[in-house]
Amino acid sequence: MENQDHLHHPFEPATDELPSKPRYHFKLDRRKFFKLGGGGLVVAFVLHDLISLGNNNNSSAVAPQSPDDVDAWIHIDENGAVNVLTGKVEVGQNIRTSLSQIVAEELMLPVSLITMIMGDTDLVPYDAGTFGSRSTPQMGTQLRKAAATARDALIELAAKKWNTQATTLHAENGLIINTATKEKIGYGELTKGKQLVMTISDNVPVIAAKDWKVAGTSVPKVDEMDFISGKHKYVSDMKLPGMLYGKVLRPPSYGAKLIEADLSKAKNITGVIVVKDGDFVGVAAPDIRTVTSALLAIDAKWEERSDHPSNENIFEYLLKNTSEEKNERDQGTTTGNVESGLTEAAFKYSNTYNINYIAHIPLEPRAAVAQWADGKLTVWTGTQRPFGVQQELSETFRLNKEKVRVMMPDTGSGYGGKHTGEAAIEAARLAQEAKAPVKVVWTREEEFTWAYFRPGGVIKVDAGANKDGTITAWKFTNYNSGGSGLDTQYKVSNKQIAHVPCNTPLRQGSYRGLASTANVFARECSMDDLARLINMDPLGFRLKNLDDDRFVTALQTAAKAFGWNKLKPAGHGYGIAGGFEKGGHVGTCAEVMVNSDKEVRVLRVTQAFECGAIVNPHHLENQVTGAIIMGLGGALFEAVQFANGKILNAGLSAYRVPRFNDVPKIEVILIDRKDLPSAGAGEAGIIGVAPAIRNAILDAAGAALNTLPMLPNGALV
Amino acid sequence: MVLNINGEKHEVTVEPDVALLTVLRDHLDLTGSKYGCGEGACGACTVLINGNTAHSCNTPVSSVADKEITTIEGLEKNGKLAAVQQAIMETDVFQCSYCASGMIMAAAALLKKNPAPSEEAILQAMNGNICRCGTYPYIIKAIKLASTL
Numbered sequence: 001m002e003n004q005d006h007l008h009h010p011f012e013p014a015t016d017e018l019p020s021k022p023r024y025h026f027k028l029d030r031r032k033f034f035k036l037g038g039g040g041l042v043v044a045f046v047l048h049d050l051i052s053l054g055n056n057n058n059s060s061a062v063a064p065q066s067p068d069d070v071d072a073w074i075h076i077d078e079n080g081a082v083n084v085l086t087g088k089v090e091v092g093q094n095i096r097t098s099l100s101q102i103v104a105e106e107l108m109l110p111v112s113l114i115t116m117i118m119g120d121t122d123l124v125p126y127d128a129g130t131f132g133s134r135s136t137p138q139m140g141t142q143l144r145k146a147a148a149t150a151r152d153a154l155i156e157l158a159a160k161k162w163n164t165q166a167t168t169l170h171a172e173n174g175l176i177i178n179t180a181t182k183e184k185i186g187y188g189e190l191t192k193g194k195q196l197v198m199t200i201s202d203n204v205p206v207i208a209a210k211d212w213k214v215a216g217t218s219v220p221k222v223d224e225m226d227f228i229s230g231k232h233k234y235v236s237d238m239k240l241p242g243m244l245y246g247k248v249l250r251p252p253s254y255g256a257k258l259i260e261a262d263l264s265k266a267k268n269i270t271g272v273i274v275v276k277d278g279d280f281v282g283v284a285a286p287d288i289r290t291v292t293s294a295l296l297a298i299d300a301k302w303e304e305r306s307d308h309p310s311n312e313n314i315f316e317y318l319l320k321n322t323s324e325e326k327n328e329r330d331q332g333t334t335t336g337n338v339e340s341g342l343t344e345a346a347f348k349y350s351n352t353y354n355i356n357y358i359a360h361i362p363l364e365p366r367a368a369v370a371q372w373a374d375g376k377l378t379v380w381t382g383t384q385r386p387f388g389v390q391q392e393l394s395e396t397f398r399l400n401k402e403k404v405r406v407m408m409p410d411t412g413s414g415y416g417g418k419h420t421g422e423a424a425i426e427a428a429r430l431a432q433e434a435k436a437p438v439k440v441v442w443t444r445e446e447e448f449t450w451a452y453f454r455p456g457g458v459i460k461v462d463a464g465a466n467k468d469g470t471i472t473a474w475k476f477t478n479y480n481s482g483g484s485g486l487d488t489q490y491k492v493s494n495k496q497i498a499h500v501p502c503n504t505p506l507r508q509g510s511y512r513g514l515a516s517t518a519n520v521f522a523r524e525c526s527m528d529d530l531a532r533l534i535n536m537d538p539l540g541f542r543l544k545n546l547d548d549d550r551f552v553t554a555l556q557t558a559a560k561a562f563g564w565n566k567l568k569p570a571g572h573g574y575g576i577a578g579g580f581e582k583g584g585h586v587g588t589c590a591e592v593m594v595n596s597d598k599e600v601r602v603l604r605v606t607q608a609f610e611c612g613a614i615v616n617p618h619h620l621e622n623q624v625t626g627a628i629i630m631g632l633g634g635a636l637f638e639a640v641q642f643a644n645g646k647i648l649n650a651g652l653s654a655y656r657v658p659r660f661n662d663v664p665k666i667e668v669i670l671i672d673r674k675d676l677p678s679a680g681a682g683e684a685g686i687i688g689v690a691p692a693i694r695n696a697i698l699d700a701a702g703a704a705l706n707t708l709p710m711l712p713n714g715a716l717v
Numbered sequence: 718m719v720l721n722i723n724g725e726k727h728e729v730t731v732e733p734d735v736a737l738l739t740v741l742r743d744h745l746d747l748t749g750s751k752y753g754c755g756e757g758a759c760g761a762c763t764v765l766i767n768g769n770t771a772h773s774c775n776t777p778v779s780s781v782a783d784k785e786i787t788t789i790e791g792l793e794k795n796g797k798l799a800a801v802q803q804a805i806m807e808t809d810v811f812q813c814s815y816c817a818s819g820m821i822m823a824a825a826a827l828l829k830k831n832p833a834p835s836e837e838a839i840l841q842a843m844n845g846n847i848c849r850c851g852t853y854p855y856i857i858k859a860i861k862l863a864s865t866l
Contacts, residue, residue: 092813092850220809227814228802228821230749230789237748245743288739289732363753363761363815363849412751412815413850444754618809622855626812629851652758652847660844663853 033073033197035123036083040191041157043150043198044073044125045142070125070199072139074103074146076154080174080188082107082114084143087127088135089119090410091362091384091418093682094619095135097222098215101615102140105207105215106147108171109187111222119386119408121401129385131416131510133582133680136615140678145204153198157190209613209674216674218618223410234412235382236367240437243369244273245288246430247295248440249281250450253645254505256302265297273434274298284430284438309505310643315354315458318480321503332498333487338462341473341494345464347533353522354707355481356639357456357506361657364412365447370427371437376403381424382411389421396425397432415630416510417451448650453640454511455504457481459522469536469544478519480504485516485687488523489579490545506642512627513683516581517634517690521708524577524691528698538695539564539576550585550610553671554578557608558587561669571595572603573700577691583679584611585671588628588688590664592696598716600701602632602664602693610671611679617670620681624668627685633658635690637709718782722747723791733779737771738762740778741788749789749818753847760846763819764788770826789818792825801825804863805856812850820846824860833864 033042075083084103090096100114107114117123119130127139151171158176159166162183169176175184209216226232249261261281263274272294273284281298285291309317342348368381377399383389386406393404406424423440431438442450457480464473474488474495480502487497499515511517531541539559546552555578559565568574571594578587587608593601609624637656641648649655690708698704703716720727722745729744741747741764750773753761757772764773765787792799798806801824811817820843827834827842834842839860848856 092811092815094812218809220806221811224806224809224811227811228805228817229793229798230747230818232814233748234751234815236752237742239743239746239748288743289735361849363759363813363847364751411813413813415849441752444756622809622812622852625854626851629853630849651756652754653756657847657849658851658853659847660840660853660857666854 033075034195036075036077038078039193039195040075040077040188041150041153041194041196041198042073042075043146043153043200044070045146046070046199071127072125072142072146074143074150076150076187076191078188078192080113080186082109083117084114085117085124086139086143087119087124087387088139089130089384089386089408091130091382091414092412093135093623094221094616095130096410097219097619098136098615099140099143100222101215101217101219102144103147105212106144107151109174111214111219113174120405121386121390121407122405126387129388129419131384131419133584133683135680137583137677137679140615144206145200148204148206149198149200153196154187154190158185161185161190209678215615216613216617218616221619233409234364234367235369235380235409236364236412236441238369238380238439240369240371243437243439244284244286244430244434245291246282246284246427246438246440247291248426249295249298249300250446252302253304254308255305255645259301259303261301262299265299266294269294269297273430275430275433277429280429282426282430284434305645308643308645311356311639311641312643314356314456314505317505318456318458318502322479323501323503332496334496335492336494338473338475338494338496342462342464342475345472346467347465347530349461349463349465349526349530349533351461351526351529351706353459353461353518353525355455355457355459355518355521356708357453357508358511358634358638359448359453359640359655360415360417360451360511361447361652361655362413362415362417365442365444366418366423366451367439367441368423368427369437369439370424370431372431372435376405377428378405378407379424379428380407380409381421382414382418383408383421383424384414384416384418388419389424392421393424393428397428415512416514419510420452422450444652445650448655449647452507452509454517454634455481455508455515456506457515457518459518461522461526463526463530465530465534467534469534469541471530471545476523478515478522481518482515484514485519485579485581489548489551490527490542491547492545506640512630513581513686516579516683516687517631518708520577520579520581520687521690521694524579524688525694525704525706528575528691528695529704542576542578548580551578551580551587554585554587554608554610556587557669557671558589558606561608561667562589562591562606564589571700573696573698575692575694575696575699577688577695579684579687581684581687584609584681584684586684586688588692590689590692590696592693592700594697594701594716598701599714600697600711600716602636604665604667605689605692606667606669607685607688608669608671609681609685610673611681611684612676613674613678614670614672615678617672620670621668623681624670624685625666627682628666628668628689629658629663631686631689632662634708635693636711637714639709639712718779720778720782720786721784722786723788729778731778734777736774737764737776737778737781737786738773741773747788747790751815751818753816753819760819760823761816763822763846765822765826768826768829770823787822789821792821799825800866801828801860801863803866804859808855808859808862810852810855810859812852816846816848820848820856824856824863828860828863834860
């Protein structure tokens with residue numbers, strides 16, 4: 001089996017929202033590891049064996065894949081407490097819990113003795129960000145190996161101390177025990193007075209998933225009590241002594257240029273700080289009411305653009321505005337000869353799918369608290385990329401990275417929508433001027449308007465199949481929504497796959513599952529249409545053209561639990577869809593009912609999900625359920641409406657998201673593959689939902705809906 | 718103005734039309750109630766006024782000056798979690814948990830009025846609260862469990 005850690009993976013987010021940046025390199029420095037104080041044992045995971053400890057005089061110019069790269073480390077302190085330091089962050093995927101379980105498993109400790117120190121750029125090693133379902137397969141694997149190494153090192157220390165063979169000792173519940181004599185010693189006692197640093201790379205034996213005792217079980221969310229008692233401090237809850245509240249002047253429409261701003265009235269309000277620096281205009285005041293008045297008191301003149309498209313003509317617009325810009329990832333693939341494959345096919349199929357822009361709507365909007373002290377900038381902000389925000393701040397304020405500390409308390413969700421540092425920069429600029437800490441929390445309207453969206457797009461499919469159901473040709477072109485999940489996951493000898501970037505009128509970026517929500521929709525709808533053309537069962541047609549065992553199992557498992565072959569009442573329809581994304585394999589079945597008024601109700605969704613060895617079954621089921629429910633929104637009714645450079649439904653009373661009443665009966669079947677490495681689970685759960693529902697509507701009412709969302713008004717037109 | 722919050726009197730000096738949520742969070746450091754939308758459409762700011770749910774983000778503070786206000790911070794009694802909180806712990810409901818306070822307050826109000834709510838009653842009472850992570854089925858499960866505690 002190929003080791004996932006060493007696979008070069010493309011930079012995961014849809015990179016549109018990210019400025020191009022150099023890769024950071026973290027220098028190995030013994031002092032850094034013991035920053036938390038005291039001594040103990042540190043085990044750091046490095047990607048390469050060539051490690052030179054204590055050599056801190058190297059030039060800072062480090063070549064890529066430097067031996068100095070440390071991805072995470074574990075510190076067992078002199079009291080036996082375990083600190084795990086990682087650049088990953090918690091945005092609700094419950095990774096704080098599952099990574100703790102992984103470490104606890106190898107270290108033979110209760111989860112409660114483990115403290116995860118996450119997303120603090122001063123304390124933790126560099127990490128590109130929490131996205132692309134990498135936390136479990138990559139960080140989880142590294143921590144597992146670091147923890148296993150630490151356990152073995154502790155056993156060695158005890159063996160030395162007792163002058164015995166390591167093989168006669170074992171670790172249990174935070175103690176090293178002499179199996180024969182029952183002599184015991186705590187981890188802390190073994191490391192007392194020492195500053196041991198070990199580095200490891202890849203070839204460390206770890207406990208097989210089939211033998212897991214802590215990992216693989218439904219350990220409850222760590223810190224759960226803080227969250228359900230209202231005690232957890234999200235960034236938007238923070239308050240520092242002397243802190244001001246900040247707001248930023250926004251243009252009236254996208255691309256509007258500030259001509260002039262009369263700040264005099266705002267400046268005359270007691271306690272108000274006003275900053276105008278280039279195009280940035282912001283205010284800060286001791287309370288939110290005053291700062292809001294100050295913002296309203298600014299008299300600004302803008303020059304607005306007049307050439308904005310609207311959601312009414314967006315698909316036409318995208319097709320007319322393709323971009324020359326090519327991303328390496330987006331080259332697509334060509335195999336065989338798609339044109340002759342199409343010509344020779346007994347059945348020919350052609351369709352176009354339209355995908356609307358949708359919004360992430362993390363319930364906690366962007367928020368940041370910034371503070372300057374002695375030339376150093378400290379920012380607390382909710383971001384999936386603390387080191388990315390550190391970089392943005394260091395560039396914006398022309399500071400060395402060492403002068404910028406970004407901290408990320410567990411945050412009110414992201415779904416791929418919090419890769420950037422807007423609020424951090426705004427709070428920092430205001431705090432610089434105010435010489436006091438400043439908090440900026442975006443309003444829901446700002447979050448809707450000035451964050452970024454899941455891209456809209458147009459997808460064209462031309463396909464051909466033989467009478468026996470073999471797909472002979474597959475031509476698939478995605479305009480604008482992106483390259484994830486682009487290639488077909490079915491066997492096709494002649495195919496041409498492409499992603500064509502377009503000049504997007506709205507700011508766009510990563511979203512849960514990236515473009516695979518769009519690409520799998522188009523692919524799986526086309527598969528159903530083709531099956532109907534050939535008069536084959538949609539599941540049978542898929543299986544005939546599949547050779548990926550994991551995908552096959554996911555489809556079959558879902559179909560079996562759902563009762564795919566069972567009779568259905570009149571007006572009801574069944575649909576199936578699936579695929580795989582970032583190691584998560586999914587099969588989804590949906591049942592819908594269409595009544596005589598052509599109103600559509602999704603009655604149930606059955607989803608089989610497999611992502612290797614399961615670390616936490618309950619949290620996985622919860623995550624997959626959440627993905628299904630989020631997927632319902634984009635499938636049925638979520639769409640950003642825009643015109644004249646403005647968002648027309650920039651509030652939760654106007655933009656509909658799934659609520660309690662929208663939730664169908666959901667059944668999630670987890671397939672635990674203990675023989676496979678654990679993969680991420682946050683993303684793939686969303687991809688089958690829209691096409692399964694679309695195919696069920698087609699089955700029930702004969703209506704093929706090819707635009708997402710499918711039912712903005714709840715009924716077939 | 719004097720506010721009666723979680724059984725304690727709090728003296729605050731604010732304009733009468735300031736939102737209750739702002740007073741709770743910024744003036745009194747009761748940050749358990751969250752801002753989510755500012756228009757009473759998401760339920761993250763839900764508190765109880767005389768036992769009934771209210772959206773504190775669009776409730777002027779002057780309108781509740783003589784009423785009993787309960788926030789998530791006041792739900793624990795003598796160090797004991799409310800039944801719905803216990804049930805949520807047991808069910809391990811949430812992901813990012815930002816909606817949790819509002820959900821818990823809405824559920825607590827429901828259970829007070831209807832100690833054994835049907836699924837339909839739960840949906841009706843909770844539909845104003847958004848969980849963007851999509852944990853709704855677990856919230857429903859926890860409310861049902863709470864009704865048995």
